[in-house]
Amino acid sequence: MRPVAVVGIGKTAFGAFPDRDLRSLAVEAVTNALQDANVPAPEVHAFYLGNFAGPSFVGQNHLAPYIGSAAGFERIPCTRFEDACASSGSAFFHAWLSVSAGIYDCVVAAGVEKMTSQSTPRVTEILAGAGDMASEGRAGATFPALFGMIARRHMHQFGTTREQLAAVAVKNHGNGAKNPLAHMKKVITLEQALAGKPIAEPLTVYDCSLISDGAAAVVLVPLERARDLNPKYARVLAVAQTSDHVALDSKADITEFPAVKAAGEKAYEMARLGPQQIELAELHDCFTIAEIIASEDLGFVGKGEGGPFAQAGCTAIGGRIPINTSGGLKSKGHPVGATGVGQICDVVMQLRGEAGERQVARHRIGLAQNLGGSGATCVVSILEAA
Amino acid sequence: MRPVAVVGIGKTAFGAFPDRDLRSLAVEAVTNALQDANVPAPEVHAFYLGNFAGPSFVGQNHLAPYIGSAAGFERIPCTRFEDACASSGSAFFHAWLSVSAGIYDCVVAAGVEKMTSQSTPRVTEILAGAGDMASEGRAGATFPALFGMIARRHMHQFGTTREQLAAVAVKNHGNGAKNPLAHMKKVITLEQALAGKPIAEPLTVYDCSLISDGAAAVVLVPLERARDLNPKYARVLAVAQTSDHVALDSKADITEFPAVKAAGEKAYEMARLGPQQIELAELHDCFTIAEIIASEDLGFVGKGEGGPFAQAGCTAIGGRIPINTSGGLKSKGHPVGATGVGQICDVVMQLRGEAGERQVARHRIGLAQNLGGSGATCVVSILEAA
Numbered sequence: 001m002r003p004v005a006v007v008g009i010g011k012t013a014f015g016a017f018p019d020r021d022l023r024s025l026a027v028e029a030v031t032n033a034l035q036d037a038n039v040p041a042p043e044v045h046a047f048y049l050g051n052f053a054g055p056s057f058v059g060q061n062h063l064a065p066y067i068g069s070a071a072g073f074e075r076i077p078c079t080r081f082e083d084a085c086a087s088s089g090s091a092f093f094h095a096w097l098s099v100s101a102g103i104y105d106c107v108v109a110a111g112v113e114k115m116t117s118q119s120t121p122r123v124t125e126i127l128a129g130a131g132d133m134a135s136e137g138r139a140g141a142t143f144p145a146l147f148g149m150i151a152r153r154h155m156h157q158f159g160t161t162r163e164q165l166a167a168v169a170v171k172n173h174g175n176g177a178k179n180p181l182a183h184m185k186k187v188i189t190l191e192q193a194l195a196g197k198p199i200a201e202p203l204t205v206y207d208c209s210l211i212s213d214g215a216a217a218v219v220l221v222p223l224e225r226a227r228d229l230n231p232k233y234a235r236v237l238a239v240a241q242t243s244d245h246v247a248l249d250s251k252a253d254i255t256e257f258p259a260v261k262a263a264g265e266k267a268y269e270m271a272r273l274g275p276q277q278i279e280l281a282e283l284h285d286c287f288t289i290a291e292i293i294a295s296e297d298l299g300f301v302g303k304g305e306g307g308p309f310a311q312a313g314c315t316a317i318g319g320r321i322p323i324n325t326s327g328g329l330k331s332k333g334h335p336v337g338a339t340g341v342g343q344i345c346d347v348v349m350q351l352r353g354e355a356g357e358r359q360v361a362r363h364r365i366g367l368a369q370n371l372g373g374s375g376a377t378c379v380v381s382i383l384e385a386a
Numbered sequence: 387m388r389p390v391a392v393v394g395i396g397k398t399a400f401g402a403f404p405d406r407d408l409r410s411l412a413v414e415a416v417t418n419a420l421q422d423a424n425v426p427a428p429e430v431h432a433f434y435l436g437n438f439a440g441p442s443f444v445g446q447n448h449l450a451p452y453i454g455s456a457a458g459f460e461r462i463p464c465t466r467f468e469d470a471c472a473s474s475g476s477a478f479f480h481a482w483l484s485v486s487a488g489i490y491d492c493v494v495a496a497g498v499e500k501m502t503s504q505s506t507p508r509v510t511e512i513l514a515g516a517g518d519m520a521s522e523g524r525a526g527a528t529f530p531a532l533f534g535m536i537a538r539r540h541m542h543q544f545g546t547t548r549e550q551l552a553a554v555a556v557k558n559h560g561n562g563a564k565n566p567l568a569h570m571k572k573v574i575t576l577e578q579a580l581a582g583k584p585i586a587e588p589l590t591v592y593d594c595s596l597i598s599d600g601a602a603a604v605v606l607v608p609l610e611r612a613r614d615l616n617p618k619y620a621r622v623l624a625v626a627q628t629s630d631h632v633a634l635d636s637k638a639d640i641t642e643f644p645a646v647k648a649a650g651e652k653a654y655e656m657a658r659l660g661p662q663q664i665e666l667a668e669l670h671d672c673f674t675i676a677e678i679i680a681s682e683d684l685g686f687v688g689k690g691e692g693g694p695f696a697q698a699g700c701t702a703i704g705g706r707i708p709i710n711t712s713g714g715l716k717s718k719g720h721p722v723g724a725t726g727v728g729q730i731c732d733v734v735m736q737l738r739g740e741a742g743e744r745q746v747a748r749h750r751i752g753l754a755q756n757l758g759g760s761g762a763t764c765v766v767s768i769l770e771a772a
Contacts, residue, residue: 021520052447055515059515059519061516062470062516062632062759062763064629065469065632066632066762069632077479078469078629078763079468080468081465082450083451083466084448097489098487101483101487102487132452133445134407134446241463242461242462243450243454243459243460243462243464244461246448376452377448377464
């Protein structure tokens with residue numbers, strides 16, 4: 001296995017774009033990433049596309065060659081990866097593997113989703129397909145309901161409070177408000193977050209991520225080629241993908257995700273470092289409680305300490321470990337299939353020192369964590385500045 | 387890259403199974419393949435699952451960990467691959483790459499689809515998502531319509547006849563009737579085939595593949611480990627995946643598929659042999675015309691000669707190159723996501739000499755060709771008997 005670098009990143013804005021189709025969003029992200037990498041499309045050896053539910057959201061399947069051919073790829077393997085909300089995390093994992101193993105010398109990993117053409121109830125139904133429809137779905141358990149149960153149990157077991165959940169929302173909204181590409185640029189107060197409309201108690205609307213359209217792409221090459229292409233490359237220290245049961249009731253303890261812990265451990269081992277060396281992170285805050293649990297499962301804090309840690313400002317820009325400086329899924333937006341690669345782009349922007357108002361002081365090593373469903377898939381990536 | 391072998395195969399019957407759910411079909415195939423390979427589930431390093439449209443057919447997404455966890459896989463990467471009707475061909479390609487590149491020492495590639503719970507019009511609509519919905523779909527062009535146009539053009543350009551298309555149907559129905567796992571075990575005459583109900587002229591119901599439920603799985607290991615696990619292993623000489631535009635109107639000539647030609651050329655080069663060395667083949671006969679065109683694009687015959695070749699019996703069991711001894715998608719059935727890996731299983735059965743009544747005399751080298759949409763994805767694999 002040889003070292004690999006991200007030499008190009010490209011993102012569309014995340015938001016609701018009624019006038020844009022899925023393909024044009026994806027092509028924009030891929031084109032931007034190729035331009036950033038100084039790589040022309042015909043030099044790409046394989047295309048890895050993450051998409052959760054294009055067929056359900058916009059009626060279009062077979063998306064990899066559909067987008068790949070429009071982006072200028074000819075005859076190369078174009079493949080769609082689906083692992084729920086970790087779809088493009090998985091695409092990134094396989095893309096990285098292929099370059100690291102010496103199969104290809106230049107690949108593109110991308111993700112896209114167009115969700116806003118469907119009504120919110122229909123979106124909720126489509127998202128429920130990432131859970132176990134035969135048990136959870138049949139019982140009417142949507143994802144807010146599942147994460148509501150998780151939050152309730154975390155509160156019961158560790159004394160996590162509504163204020164601590166709300167602190168995550170306030171932070172991520174504040175960060176997103178400074179991100180030009182974020183879906184919702186709206187600063188909120190703790191009072192507002194606490195008074196949010198209930199969605200699935202104890203979660204309010206401010207605990208839930210957004211329904212968004214958007215795309216993201218990265219270009220991967222062997223490290224030895226990176227400097228010549230783009231001096232602002234980022235080195236990929238580790239990528240780990242893991243799995244678990246899909247149904248929540250198959251889990252021994254719903255306040256932690258074994259797939260996240262396993263992916264974190266694998267990634268730390270591969271990168272030869274520990275959570276204390278991570279200087280910034282993009283965590284999968286599909287719900288505020290998910291960010292808290294991820295900060296525990298990845299070892300940034302001890303089990304049950306995620307709530308107080310967030311409330312104390314330790315995860316804010318300027319805190320001990322800034323989490324979701326992009327605004328996270330909560331405020332940047334969560335076009336499901338684009339989220340995993342989008343997180344990689346956000347980490348790389350920080351590593352490059354290009355995060356503008358949101359730039360963190362220590363930005364040598366960053367981590368991205370992409371979660372599928374209620375923890376059945378996890379992809380953890382660790383990157384280092386050039 | 388190191389040589390790789392298929393050490394285990396597992397298939398469910400293909401058919402309409404109202405009492406079976408998608409997961410139980412997939413788990414049956416995976417379990418059978420692991421048993422055949424003498425590999426316990428915990429020794430598998432990664433799971434590659436092909437599925438075209440589980441969310442649309444049965445409302446279940448996130449299928450890779452959903453099935454993987456039920457099959458006994460723990461924490462390993464479980465990923466769904468989607469490339470229309472070539473979904474599990476693509477899963478097989480990536481699985482083979484991973485073992486060949488030395489990333490993993492034991493992986494499972496599988497495919498599954500459960501289609502018959504939807505009405506035929508709804509199935510047709512879901513399948514149309516493998517074409518370009520913004521152009522073809524909007525114009526009402528279903529896949530039978532697209533392949534009807536392809537057939538008409540092939541007739542116009544090369545003099546291909548209705549009798550030649552029907553000859554493919556008669557052969558595949560005859561083969562399928564001898565395949566215990568085939569969906570439709572029904573011998574038909576040329577007269578019946580010619581008098582079939584029109585679906586999209588010139589194609590009748592006998593020119594179209596079936597709507598089926600089913601699953602298939604294979605176990606891949608490095609060649610050096612194969613003999614110890616299962617002396618009936620098959621060596622993978624080549625796998626190539628290619629792509630093209632999705633919309634038919636982007637193609638210069640609709641009587642050939644550049645992605646198929648390119649995949650064939652790559653595979654032959656990798657395997658260091660030519661079409662004349664192939665002793666049997668499973669080709670993607672989603673429509674009879676597709677088998678004829680594939681036999682041309684892969685170089686078994688010259689351009690435009692596929693029709694007469696089939697009519698002369700050259701592709702029958704006992705002919706110059708037996709094609710679709712399994713019965714093909716036409717008669718064995720076409721559970722879309724299962725088809726690619728199913729073809730690999732069928733080729734391996736022939737290489738092992740285990741095809742019963744359908745066994746061909748020369749069975750040292752076999753080829754499988756899996757097509758996505760109207761040629762936007764193609765996977766060609768070449769295997770050799772132990």
